[in-house]
Amino acid sequence: MKMKRYLSLLLAGTLALALTACGGSAKTDPGTSNQPSTSDENWAPKENVTMIVSYKAGSGTDNTARVLAAYAEKYIGKPVIIENLEGGSGSIGWTALSQAAPDGYTLGFINLPNFNATISEGLATYTVDSFAPICNHVTETSVVLVKADSQFNTLEDLVKFAKDNPGKLKASTNGNRASNHIGAQVLATSAGFEYTDIPYGGTADQLLALRQGEVDFSVAKVADFASFTSEVKVLAVYNQERLEGYPDVPTMGELGYYDQWLGSSRCIVAPAGTPENVIKFYEDAFQKLMEDADYLKAAEAAGMETDYKNSADTAALIKQQQDFTESLADVWGD
Known part of the structure; x- marks a missing residue:
């Protein structure tokens, strides 16, 4: 009788341990969760x-x-x-x-x-x-842009107009003190002229304003206007060397202005x-x-x-x- 009771208790304990082990395995199965495991060297996303x-x-x-x-x-x-x-x-x-x-x-x-x-x-x-x-x-790399039919054919033309007409020159930017605003401000500071900044919601809106003639110039990056290059003129680049895609466009430094990459x-x-x-x-x-x-x-x-x-x-x-x-x-x- 005592032996049967002992065997019963032993069997129950063994079953309990087996169930616990199975339960633990189910909880840690990485296939049941999107949470990445820090130990899984082969992690890859399972969803978009x-x-x-x-x-x-x-x-x-x-x-x-x-x-x-x-x-x-x-x-x-x-x-x-x-x-x-x-x-x-x-x-x-x-x-x-x-x-x-x-x-x-x-x-x-x-x-x-x-x-x-x-x-x-x-x-x-x-x-x-x-x-x-x-x-x-x-x-x-940043560049100085004007509309394709702008009166300004060189950066010197733009700077001269700005100095002769303080504050009249208008620039569209991609937001207050954002990258293209920084570029416009660096140009104005190094060339010594005043201008009026008009911030837009982003680069797309900024360049649309330029193309529509709402402003006189903008600073943007090359990829920003890749789909409408015929609608703008590039007057200068913010780099120590001329850009491969624009070999005839001078650097800012060549013209005596800001001489670092931007x-x-x-x-x-x-x-x-x-x-x-x-x-x-x-x-x-x-x-x-x-x-x-x-x-x-x-x-x-x-x-x-x-x-x-x-x-x-x-x-x-x-x-x-x-x-x-x-x-x-x-x-x-x-």
């Missing part, structure tokens, strides 16, 4: 990936993002869906990105130095540390807290994508300057641009 673009459809950033997304599934395994969240000089989209779940399913573009300016100007609830850098996508970088980031294995997956995938021959052909056709940088170098770039935007007091006259 959202890519937040903080500017409207048709903007320079949106155009470059869509070229990238068109080739993404080949290397990521799932489609990358662009979500435009424009407004607030980009801060609306970047706020949403900073607050997204760090699960590998929401990525986004941040535009340097626009992104940095929203922080230094107090427009943001996020900081540089609110994001996990993945890679840089493109780096683009432009924009567009980086791909994830919300802070995204596991390292997920960042590594995307870092590798985007590097392969940006070396793809078909992608590179499409990028060239779109006027994009692909400039892959890994996660560490992108983090350093974001920090450097934050320091740059916080050092512009003299340019703004603060």
Whole structure:
């Protein structure tokens, strides 16, 4: 009798341990959750990936993002869906990105130095540390633009008019103290003239205003006007050397003005807290994508300057641009 009772208790204990083990296994099965495991070196997304673009459809950033997304599934395994969240000089989209779940399913573009300016100007609830850098996508040089039929055929023409008519010259920009506003202000400061700044919601609207004759000049990046190059004239480039695509256009330095590179970088980031294995997956995938021959052909056709940088170098770039935007007091006259 005692022996039967002992065997019964032993059997019950064994069954309990077996059930507990089965239950634990079910709870940790990675196939039942989208949450990435920090120990899974082979992590890959199981669903579509959202890519937040903080500017409207048709903007320079949106155009470059869509070229990238068109080739993404080949290397990521799932489609990358662009979500435009424009407004607030980009801060609306970047706020949403900073607050997204760090699960590998929401990525986004941040535009340097626009992104940095929203922080230094107090427009943001996020900081540089609110994001996990993945890679840089493109780096683009700024240029001075006028309408194709403008009275200004050279930068010297524009500067002379501005000096003879203080404050009359009007420039459209992509937002207060955003990248293209910085470019216009750097030109005015180094050339010694006054102008009237008219901020628009983004680069697409800024350049539409230029093409419609609402303003006299703009500063933008090459990819921003790739689809309507015949409607504008390029008067100068913000670089130490002339651009390959515009060999007849002088640099600002050649003309005696600002002699350093100025432009924009567009980086791909994830919300802070995204596991390292997920960042590594995307870092590798985007590097392969940006070396793809078909992608590179499409990028060239779109006027994009692909400039892959890994996660560490992108983090350093974001920090450097934050320091740059916080050092512009003299340019703004603060």
